[in-house]
Amino acid sequence: MGWWRKFVPVVWQETLLWEEEPQPLPVPRSLREVAATVAAPAAPEVGQDPLPVVAEEGWAGEYASFCLSFVRGLDESELLRRFGALADTHRPRSRGQAQADAQRWTAGLLPVVRAGRCGQWAFGIEEGHRWEGNRSEVLRRLSRGTQAVSLSFSGATTMSYYEDGEVVTVYDTRRSYQQPGEGDPFDIFPELPAHGPAAGRLLPDGRTSLGSLEVPTERTPLLQRATLRAVCGVVSDHFGIDLPPGALTGELASAQVLPVLPGVDGRYRPPTELAEHITTASEARLRTVLATQMCSLAAETGLDTYPEVIEALHRAGQDECHGVDDDSPLGIRLRTVFADAAAAWSLPRDDDGHLLIDLSERDAWQHRANAAGALADALSLPAREVIGSVLHQRRNPDWRAEFTEQLGEAPHEHRGAPPHERQVRTPTAHARRRRSTQ
Numbered sequence: 336m337g338w339w340r341k342f343v344p345v346v347w348q349e350t351l352l353w354e355e356e357p358q359p360l361p362v363p364r365s366l367r368e369v370a371a372t373v374a375a376p377a378a379p380e381v382g383q384d385p386l387p388v389v390a391e392e393g394w395a396g397e398y399a400s401f402c403l404s405f406v407r408g409l410d411e412s413e414l415l416r417r418f419g420a421l422a423d424t425h426r427p428r429s430r431g432q433a434q435a436d437a438q439r440w441t442a443g444l445l446p447v448v449r450a451g452r453c454g455q456w457a458f459g460i461e462e463g464h465r466w467e468g469n470r471s472e473v474l475r476r477l478s479r480g481t482q483a484v485s486l487s488f489s490g491a492t493t494m495s496y497y498e499d500g501e502v503v504t505v506y507d508t509r510r511s512y513q514q515p516g517e518g519d520p521f522d523i524f525p526e527l528p529a530h531g532p533a534a535g536r537l538l539p540d541g542r543t544s545l546g547s548l549e550v551p552t553e554r555t556p557l558l559q560r561a562t563l564r565a566v567c568g569v570v571s572d573h574f575g576i577d578l579p580p581g582a583l584t585g586e587l588a589s590a591q592v593l594p595v596l597p598g599v600d601g602r603y604r605p606p607t608e609l610a611e612h613i614t615t616a617s618e619a620r621l622r623t624v625l626a627t628q629m630c631s632l633a634a635e636t637g638l639d640t641y642p643e644v645i646e647a648l649h650r651a652g653q654d655e656c657h658g659v660d661d662d663s664p665l666g667i668r669l670r671t672v673f674a675d676a677a678a679a680w681s682l683p684r685d686d687d688g689h690l691l692i693d694l695s696e697r698d699a700w701q702h703r704a705n706a707a708g709a710l711a712d713a714l715s716l717p718a719r720e721v722i723g724s725v726l727h728q729r730r731n732p733d734w735r736a737e738f739t740e741q742l743g744e745a746p747h748e749h750r751g752a753p754p755h756e757r758q759v760r761t762p763t764a765h766a767r768r769r770r771s772t773q
Contacts, residue, residue, distance in 0.1 A: 347608060347735050354732035360637060363696040363703070365675040366683065370441035373685075397583070402466035402487040404459045405576055406477045411450040411588040414457040417476045418448050418467055419661070419670070420590035427586040434462060440683040440691065442591060445674060449587040453578045460583050464489055472595050475500045476661070484570060490556075492563045494570060496523070508562055512537035524573060528565045531558070593670050594677075595661045597708065599715040603723040609738065613722060616742055621718040624741045626652030628725045629713050631737070635730045636706040637699065643668040644710065651713050658715040669707045676704035702730070 342353040406414055415425070424445075428436065433447040446467055448459045459468055467473045469487040477483040478497035485495045494506040505513070506520035511530040513519060520527055536544050570576060605613045613621065629651050633639035639648070643665040650657075660666050679692045679700040692700075705728045712721040726734060 343732050345732055345735075356732065357635070357730040360635075360699040360702060361695050362637065363675075363679065363699040364692065366440050366443050366678045366691065367675075369691050370443075373441065398462060398488070400462065400464055400489040402461045402468040402485060403583075404461075404468035404474075404477060404483060404485040405453075405456045405570075405574070406458075407456055407482045407574075409457040409481065411452060411457055414450050414459055414477070415448060415588065415590045415592070417479075418459060418473065418590075419476075419592040419595050420448070421445070421593055422590075424591040426589065428589040429586050430462065430584070432586075433589055436591060437463065440678070443674060444678040444681060444683065445591040445593065447589055447591050449583075449589040451582060451587045453576060453582060456574070456576055458578065458582075460587075467592060467594055469493060469495060470595075471495075471502065472598050474502070476595060482574075484574060486567065486570060488559075488563050490559050492559070492566050494520070494524075494527075494566050496520075506566070508534060508559075510535040510543070512543065524569050526565075526569050526572075528562050593667070593674055596659060596666060596670055596673070596711055599658070599712045603727040605719075605723040606726060606735075609726070609735065612739055612742055613719060618718055620742065621722060623652050624738065625713055625718045625722050625725060627741055628722070628729065628738065629710060631731065632706050632709060632725055632728055636702040636728075638672070638703050638706040638710065641668050647710060647714060651710070656715050656717065659711050669711060672700075672707045673704050676700035702728075 341356040341358075343356045345352045345354045406417075409417070424436075424442075428447065428449055430449070433449050436442055437447040438444065446461060446465060448461055448467065450457060450459045452458070461468055466487055468477075468485045474483050474485060474495055474497040479500050481499070483497045485493075487493045492506075492508045496503045496505070502516050504518040504520040504523055506524070506527055508528075508530065511534040538544055571578070616624075626648065630639070630648050633644060633648060638644050647659075647665050659669065661670065679697045682694075682697060683691050685691055709721075709724045709728050712724045715721075726738065731737060
C-alpha cells in the first residue's frame with residue numbers, strides 16, 4: 336500500500352515552511368527475488384503495437400516501432416557486450432522470443448537486443464518503445480574506437496551518428512534544431528528529408544517552440560513511413576550498409592541487457608535559500624560536507640546496504656572526481672538498482688492479477704534509484720555542481736539546519752517548536768514544493 340503525504344512545519348530564516356514528513360521505507364524486493372519464489376515462469380502478455388505495419392520493401396518494413404543500431408568493425412558478441420548484455424542470457428532468439436523475454440517479469444523486464452552482421456558492420460535490433468540503442472550513453476560505448484549510427488522509429492524518425500565516443504550529429508523529425516555538441520545533420524547528410532511543419536524550432540531568444548499541429552491526420556502514418564524509408568536510404572548510401580530484407584528475420588544472437596547508467600549532469604540547482612552558503616564555502620569543505628550528506632541520503636533510502644556503495648561513500652569526500660565505470664562492481668550495482676526501480680514502476684501482476692510489488696516497495700525503489708543517481712553525480716562532478724542533486728533527495732525535514740551546521744555555521748531552522756516561541760517574519764505559511772521521487 337502507499338501512504339498519504341503528511342507535512343510538518345519548519346522555520347527557516349524566520350519564514351515558516353512545510354516539509355514532507357518522511358514515512359518509513361520498506362525493504363523493497365526486486366522482481367528477480369520474487370521470481371525465485373514461483374514454481375514456473377508466468378507467461379508474458381505481448382502487447383499490440385498501435386502503429387500499423389506497412390508491407391513495403393526494405394528491412395524496416397515489418398516493424399511498426401524499432402531501434403536499429405549499426406557499429407563498424409565489431410562482431411555480435413562485442414556489440415552485445417557494449418550494450419550491457421548479461422552473460423547468462425546469451426542465446427539465439429527469434430523476434431517473437433525476444434519480445435516475450437523482454438516482457439517477462441520473471442526475467443526482470445529487462446530489454447532484449449538481437450544482433451547480427453552485415454559486411455563490415457554489426458547491427459543490433461530492438462523492438463517496442465523502450466530502446467537502449469538511441470541513448471547517448473549507449474552510443475558513446477558502442478562507438479568507442481569506431482563509428483556507430485542508430486535509427487529509431489515510432490512515428491517519429493531519429494538518426495544518431497557517433498564517432499569514437501562523441502556525438503557527430505542527430506537528425507530528429509520532431510525538432511529542427513541541434514542540442515549542444517551536435518553538428519548540423521544536413522552538412523553531413525544533405526539528402527536527408529527536410530523537417531516538416533510539425534518539427535519544433537529554435538527561437539531567436541534561445542527558447543524552443545512546438546511545431547504546427549495542422550497536419551492532415553489521415554496522411555500522417557504514410558508521411559511518417561515515407562520519411563523513415565528516405566532516412567534509411569541515406570544511411571545505407573552514406574555508410575555502405577547493405578542490409579538485405581531478410582536480415583532481421585529468424586533467430587539471431589541475442590541477450591538481455593542491464594541498461595548502462597544515465598549520464599551525469601548535476602541535474603538540480605542548489606536550493607536558493609542556501610546559495611550564499613554554497614558560494615562562499617571552499618570546494619574542499621563543500622566536498623567534505625557533500626560526502627556526509629551523501630552518507631545520510633544513502634542511509635535514508637537503503638542504498639548503504641550494498642558493500643560497493645559503502646566503499647564508494649568513503650571516496651565521495653575526496654577532492655578527485657573519477658566517475659563511475661559502468662562495468663565496475665559499483666557501476667553494475669547502480670545499474671541493477673536502476674533496473675529494479677524501472678521494473679517496479681510498471682507494477683507487474685501475477686497470473687491471478689495480484690500485484691507482485693506493492694506501492695510502498697515501488698516508492699522505496701524510486702527513492703533508492705534517485706539516491707543512486709545522486710551518488711553517481713557526486714563521484715563524477717565538482718561538489719559545487721552536484722550538491723543540489725544530493726540535497727534535492729534528502730528526506731530529513733531538518734536538512735537545511737543539518738547542512739549549515741556541517742559547513743560550520745549556526746543553524747537557522749527549528750522544527751516542531753511551539754508557535755508562541757517562533758519568531759516568524761512572514762505570518763503566512765507557504766508550502767515548499769516537495770522534491771519528487773519519480
